[in-house]
Amino acid sequence: MSIDYDPFSLECRIDPYADYARLRKEMPAYWSEASRMFVLARYGDVASILTDPDRFSSDAMAKVLAIGGGREPEPGTPQMPGNIVTCDPPDHTRLRGIVNRAFTPRRVESWRPIIEAETRAAVDRMRMAGSFDVIADLASPVPPTIIAHVLGIGPEHHDAFKRRATILSAAMTGSLRFVDPVESGAAEAGFKQGRHLAGVIAERQAAPQDDIVSELIRAQGEEVLTPEETLGFVGVLTFAGSETTTNLIGNAVRVLIERPDVYERVIEDPSRIEALLEETLRWDTPVQYIFRRAKEDVEIAGTKIPKDGIVTLLIGSANRDTEHWGEDAEEFDLDRNTSGHLGFGLGIHFCIGAALARMEARIALEELLPLLQQSEFEGHPFDMIDSVQFRGVNSLRLRRRERSA
Numbered sequence: 001m002s003i004d005y006d007p008f009s010l011e012c013r014i015d016p017y018a019d020y021a022r023l024r025k026e027m028p029a030y031w032s033e034a035s036r037m038f039v040l041a042r043y044g045d046v047a048s049i050l051t052d053p054d055r056f057s058s059d060a061m062a063k064v065l066a067i068g069g070g071r072e073p074e075p076g077t078p079q080m081p082g083n084i085v086t087c088d089p090p091d092h093t094r095l096r097g098i099v100n101r102a103f104t105p106r107r108v109e110s111w112r113p114i115i116e117a118e119t120r121a122a123v124d125r126m127r128m129a130g131s132f133d134v135i136a137d138l139a140s141p142v143p144p145t146i147i148a149h150v151l152g153i154g155p156e157h158h159d160a161f162k163r164r165a166t167i168l169s170a171a172m173t174g175s176l177r178f179v180d181p182v183e184s185g186a187a188e189a190g191f192k193q194g195r196h197l198a199g200v201i202a203e204r205q206a207a208p209q210d211d212i213v214s215e216l217i218r219a220q221g222e223e224v225l226t227p228e229e230t231l232g233f234v235g236v237l238t239f240a241g242s243e244t245t246t247n248l249i250g251n252a253v254r255v256l257i258e259r260p261d262v263y264e265r266v267i268e269d270p271s272r273i274e275a276l277l278e279e280t281l282r283w284d285t286p287v288q289y290i291f292r293r294a295k296e297d298v299e300i301a302g303t304k305i306p307k308d309g310i311v312t313l314l315i316g317s318a319n320r321d322t323e324h325w326g327e328d329a330e331e332f333d334l335d336r337n338t339s340g341h342l343g344f345g346l347g348i349h350f351c352i353g354a355a356l357a358r359m360e361a362r363i364a365l366e367e368l369l370p371l372l373q374q375s376e377f378e379g380h381p382f383d384m385i386d387s388v389q390f391r392g393v394n395s396l397r398l399r400r401r402e403r404s405a
């Protein structure tokens with residue numbers, strides 16, 4: 001038996017799930033020679049590593065994404081300060097404590113009106129146009145606009161902010177991996193985005209408000225956060241919360257298109273949108289895998305992983321493991337108990353934006369449903385985004401059946 005699986009190959013973009021099933025069954029801790037990493041496919045192994053930061057470091061997230069982006073980092077390259085995703089305790093504990101203060105449920109709820117307004121405006125334009133693309137017209141532009149708002153960036157700068165966030169996200173997750181960072185515009189976008197965000201931080205420093213950036217600056221005043229970390233964390237938010245949410249909305253709408261039975265039940269009772277989104281986060285999750293580095297020799301699923309070995313944790317596979325979810329794990333089931341899905345990770349790095357992403361996606365689906373009822377899918381093949389780590393579709397084009405209001 002041989003399995004030829006490379007997490008960085010683009011071939012499994014269309015459907016990675018058959019490979020995942022074989023890995024879980026035959027090689028749950030697989031050494032990928034092509035990417036020189038161990039690949040872990042079972043729920044139990046993935047979950048136990050995510051909850052064991054003492055033995056598995058998140059610094060692998062920075063290193064491996066750079067390699068995935070086609071650029072081997074120079075040895076000794078410093079980590080970006082404030083990049084909460086890539087740091088371990090005690091730094092992570094300190095940063096997370098501050099960031100938790102910034103993302104309180106009350107503050108997340110305060111963003112509802114702007115999310116509703118932006119989503120309604122986008123859906124109204126789609127309705128008027130008659131022919132529309134759920135990705136290009138709604139799922140792609142709204143999340144970065146919301147992040148811009150969350151960061152206190154004025155509406156006049158939203159378009160430039162969105163454009164740069166899109167270039168940077170493509171550079172980090174795959175699409176630009178074989179493209180020179182200068183020629184692709186990623187270097188310039190990164191520089192301008194950094195300069196812009198530094199300007200926003202300086203404005204809040206002069207006149208604090210009741211927002212996230214002001215909260216971070218307060219922590220700077222208490223000397224628990226450095227100015228570089230503030231900028232780094234704000235930078236992380238610009239990409240962590242955009243394309244991921246785009247793909248959740250897109251993957252959920254794709255389920256509605258492909259599964260008329262699910263669609264009928266959601267139309268019949270729109271409160272099922274929540275179940276639709278949670279099962280999408282399990283069954284076709286936007287972030288397919290993340291990385292950790294073993295800090296000591298360990299043995300997983302009978303395979304020895306040496307100190308400093310990199311492990312790829314296949315969230316997309318763990319979320320379909322029959323050992324955890326039962327025999328029908330590969331099926332999309334609106335009635336499933338989805339608690340424990342790993343779509344937002346697990347443990348100390350659990351997604352800080354989960355509540356925001358859920359609210360954005362829920363509002364998007366609520367606003368879209370009436371329009372979907374009046375529309376039909378144009379029937380094109382699903383073109384997957386050019387990313388090795390994220391999963392989503394490039395476009396979902398529909399047309400209104402009749403143009404009366």
Ligand code: HEM
Nearest residue numbers: 084085240241244245248286343344345349351352353357
């Ligand atoms: C559907 C949308 C989203 C998905 C699927 C998603 C997924 C994830 C996953 C899997 C992790 C864990 C990474 C790890 O353990 O290494 C994570 C962490 C994180 N996410 Fe999200 N995310 C989404 C939306 C957002 C949003 C909207 C924001 C911010 C506004 C955000 C900010 C973050 C941050 C800052 C972390 C790092 C937390 C830490 O390291 O303590 N995410 N996300």
